[in-house]
Amino acid sequence: MSLPAGIVDFAEALRVEGLAVGTSELLDAFAALDEVPWSDRGPFREALAATLAKSPDDRRVFDLVFERFFFRAAEEQAVARGVRERGEQDGRQIDLDHLREQAIEAIRAGDESAMRDLARLAIAAFGRRGEGSGVLGVDVQRIRRALELRTDGRPREDGSEPLTRDQIRRFERQLRRELERAQIARTGALPPARSLNELDRALPSGPLQDLAAVHRVVTQLKRRLATHGHESRGRRSHAHVDVRRTMRASLQTGGVPVVLKHRPQRPRRPELYVLCDVSTSVTSASVFFLSVLHALHDSFRRMRSFVFVERISEVTELFARERSFKAVSEAIGRDAGVADVSGYTDYGRVWHEFLALVEDDLHPRATVIVLGDARTNGRDPRADVFARVAERAGRTFWLNPEPRLYWNYGDSVVRAYAPFCELHECWTTRQLEDFVKALTRPQNA
Amino acid sequence: MADAPINVEAVDAGLRSVGYLPGESTALVAFLAVRLGKPVLVEGPAGVGKTELAKALASYLGRMLIRLQCYEGLDEAKALYEWNYRKQLLRIQAEAAGTGWDAVQDDIFGEEFLLARPLMSAIASEEPVVLLIDEIDKTDQEFEAMLLELLSDFQISIPELGRIEARTHPVVVLTSNNSRELTEALKRRCLYLWLDYPCAEHELAIVRLHAPELPEAVAAKLVEVIARVRELDLKKPPSIAESIDWARALLLLGADEITEDVFRQTMSIIIKHRTDLDVVADRVGVRLGLASGPA
Numbered sequence: 156m157s158l159p160a161g162i163v164d165f166a167e168a169l170r171v172e173g174l175a176v177g178t179s180e181l182l183d184a185f186a187a188l189d190e191v192p193w194s195d196r197g198p199f200r201e202a203l204a205a206t207l208a209k210s211p212d213d214r215r216v217f218d219l220v221f222e223r224f225f226f227r228a229a230e231e232q233a234v235a236r237g238v239r240e241r242g243e244q245d246g247r248q249i250d251l252d253h254l255r256e257q258a259i260e261a262i263r264a265g266d267e268s269a270m271r272d273l274a275r276l277a278i279a280a281f282g283r284r285g286e287g288s289g290v291l292g293v294d295v296q297r298i299r300r301a302l303e304l305r306t307d308g309r310p311r312e313d314g315s316e317p318l319t320r321d322q323i324r325r326f327e328r329q330l331r332r333e334l335e336r337a338q339i340a341r342t343g344a345l346p347p348a349r350s351l352n353e354l355d356r357a358l359p360s361g362p363l364q365d366l367a368a369v370h371r372v373v374t375q376l377k378r379r380l381a382t383h384g385h386e387s388r389g390r391r392s393h394a395h396v397d398v399r400r401t402m403r404a405s406l407q408t409g410g411v412p413v414v415l416k417h418r419p420q421r422p423r424r425p426e427l428y429v430l431c432d433v434s435t436s437v438t439s440a441s442v443f444f445l446s447v448l449h450a451l452h453d454s455f456r457r458m459r460s461f462v463f464v465e466r467i468s469e470v471t472e473l474f475a476r477e478r479s480f481k482a483v484s485e486a487i488g489r490d491a492g493v494a495d496v497s498g499y500t501d502y503g504r505v506w507h508e509f510l511a512l513v514e515d516d517l518h519p520r521a522t523v524i525v526l527g528d529a530r531t532n533g534r535d536p537r538a539d540v541f542a543r544v545a546e547r548a549g550r551t552f553w554l555n556p557e558p559r560l561y562w563n564y565g566d567s568v569v570r571a572y573a574p575f576c577e578l579h580e581c582w583t584t585r586q587l588e589d590f591v592k593a594l595t596r597p598q599n600a
Numbered sequence: 601m602a603d604a605p606i607n608v609e610a611v612d613a614g615l616r617s618v619g620y621l622p623g624e625s626t627a628l629v630a631f632l633a634v635r636l637g638k639p640v641l642v643e644g645p646a647g648v649g650k651t652e653l654a655k656a657l658a659s660y661l662g663r664m665l666i667r668l669q670c671y672e673g674l675d676e677a678k679a680l681y682e683w684n685y686r687k688q689l690l691r692i693q694a695e696a697a698g699t700g701w702d703a704v705q706d707d708i709f710g711e712e713f714l715l716a717r718p719l720m721s722a723i724a725s726e727e728p729v730v731l732l733i734d735e736i737d738k739t740d741q742e743f744e745a746m747l748l749e750l751l752s753d754f755q756i757s758i759p760e761l762g763r764i765e766a767r768t769h770p771v772v773v774l775t776s777n778n779s780r781e782l783t784e785a786l787k788r789r790c791l792y793l794w795l796d797y798p799c800a801e802h803e804l805a806i807v808r809l810h811a812p813e814l815p816e817a818v819a820a821k822l823v824e825v826i827a828r829v830r831e832l833d834l835k836k837p838p839s840i841a842e843s844i845d846w847a848r849a850l851l852l853l854g855a856d857e858i859t860e861d862v863f864r865q866t867m868s869i870i871i872k873h874r875t876d877l878d879v880v881a882d883r884v885g886v887r888l889g890l891a892s893g894p895a
Contacts, residue, residue, distance in 0.1 A: 205632060205791045205793060
């Protein structure tokens with residue numbers, strides 16, 4: 156395989172993973188490769204990354220694909236040409252204590268090539284070739300334990316500093332690669348190419364550990380909304396003449412107002428009623444969702460939030476007061492009065508109570524958003540009451556944190572509510588963003 | 601003026617010589633930018649040295665730095681060029697009566713009446729320059745679209761004058777805080793560089809470079825504490841610039857150890873939000889106290 160063909164194949168592999176690699180990017184990549192030495196992996200990789208991967212997300216995907224692609228390419232050649240490694244170590248001759256010491260040394264120093272050598276030795280010593288469990292992940296963990304590499308961060312017996320989780324993870328990666336290499340050498344065939352795990356890009360589901368990620372998403376979203384408004388409003392002028400700007404512009408023409416300046420159109424700022432299911436099946440999604448909406452508070456004129464499980468209760472105040480997720484979710488669990496959070500969702504009752512609470516406030520400019528999986532646990536969905544809510548409000552959205560595939564299976568009754576609202580699937584940040592865009596689209600646009 | 605660099609190592613050494621410690625990919629992308637004449641889009645959190653990179657590149661290459669700071673509502677008149685209206689008016693008035701309209705028109709739409717703004721001066725300069733377009737994500741998409749002609753062909757079209765082509769090719773650095781997605785069209789024309797918070801060793805080297813008198817042990821501790829603070833969920837995590845500020849402050853105070861007290865007193869240098877202060881005092885300050893307590 157010649158290099159240009161190889162790079163084109165690589166670009167194809169990136170496209171499969173969803174990167175927009177155009178011809179111009181490819182040409183840039185070739186131009187960049189002309190300028191750097193290829194003998195070293197680092198510059199080669201960075202030159203490709205600088206020209207092909209153009210966002211942090213892309214870069215993450217790029218790294219994964221790069222790793223897999225060139226590993227596979229090299230192995231493929233090795234299999235095709237029948238290259239085998241000679242002088243394989245015999246496991247019985249290795250001094251285990253010495254190996255452990257060396258491994259810890261290398262991991263601490265972060266020396267990649269030493270780690271690779273030691274990973275091979277470790278596999279030879281503990282791997283029991285040919286009768287490994289066959290699952291790479293299991294073998295990796297078994298070898299790690301055999302080497303007494305602990306991830307709990309306790310000091311080691313000899314009193315030296317414990318290895319950090321990160322350092323150990325790097326060693327595990329080497330182990331995994333070497334195991335895979337050994338497997339390929341044994342079977343003489345490559346395992347089928349797999350695409351990257353889709354979950355890799357899904358919505359952060361464990362809200363507490365992914366807080367920072369969530370906040371980043373929110374700031375981006377805010378910013379995007381601000382500029383998005385501009386774009387969709389376009390340059391259409393409004394009925395109102397902006398006197399100040401017109402006068403200012405007239406200075407250029409000697410005080411004669413030749414060009415009229417108009418006030419820009421205001422973006423739509425809907426009044427929001429948000430209802431969130433917080434029963435255990437959807438908690439992480441709903442708490443995340445509520446905090447996103449509250450972070451975007453200034454995009455909306457007025458916003459009231461409710462949470463429900465068996466009953467409904469208003470939490471607008473709570474969100475205005477508390478900033479951290481943890482406090483909010485604890486407070487909801489403790490005193491939101493939604494009965495037992497681990498209880499069963501009763502949609503029928505919730506609609507009734509919601510209508511009683513806000514019936515007089517709902518009007519055609521109001522927007523109602525429901526976030527829930529529409530799993531009624533076998534109770535009556537009472538779609539008729541929901542229809543009355545939808546009728547009084549201007550627009551009604553339903554966000555379902557379940558993938559579309561699962562809708563209407565089991566006790567999910569999405570179908571019953573579908574005629575009265577706009578249904579959105581919402582389990583990745585992109586889907587959420589699309590929804591927020593739909594929500595803030597200017598009126599009559 | 602330094603010649604165009606011949607390899608990555610030269611760029612790396614050059615940037616170091618002007619007080620900027622580049623990471624591996626930073627030097628490489630800078631090198632490619634100079635060699636290929638392509639703009640570089642640098643993204644990353646605030647305060648990791650995106651703007652500094654452009655400055656360092658300019659002083660290493662011995663070129664002038666022209667900076668365009670972007671903000672919402674920035675338009676062509678402030679970024680590209682503007683007609684010097686007053687001068688045109690004076691010209692018309694000074695013209696003796698009887699000159700034909702055509703003559704005057706030819707006259708007043710000449711380069712003489714053009715006010716060059718940053719982008720225009722960058723390409724019209726006799727000497728090659730480094731053009732820094734800072735915080736491109738603050739502008740709106742229309743402005744991005746306007747940049748495309750400049751970035752890919754290094755030329756500007758002025759309706760009254762025609763096309764102005766670059767006399768020299770500037771090295772263009774665009775920075776973005778990634779607060780919104782830039783358009784594909786813009787990204788396609790650029791090399792991409794993602795700058796993140798550096799690893800501990802790298803940051804230590806940076807702090808040592810900017811505050812050389814600070815004892816090594818304190819600097820190492822400082823970097824460790826900063827790394828711990830960044831792991832928390834904060835509104836504004838401390839950047840490299842703040843590490844340096846903190847190092848200088850510790851130097852001024854003559855601190856030879858970072859204890860809980862010192863940390864609490866100087867915390868406000870690295871943390872800029874009230875809510876963040878509480879979190880950090882809770883999580884990091886207390887741990888510092890525990891660590892130094894029994895000793």
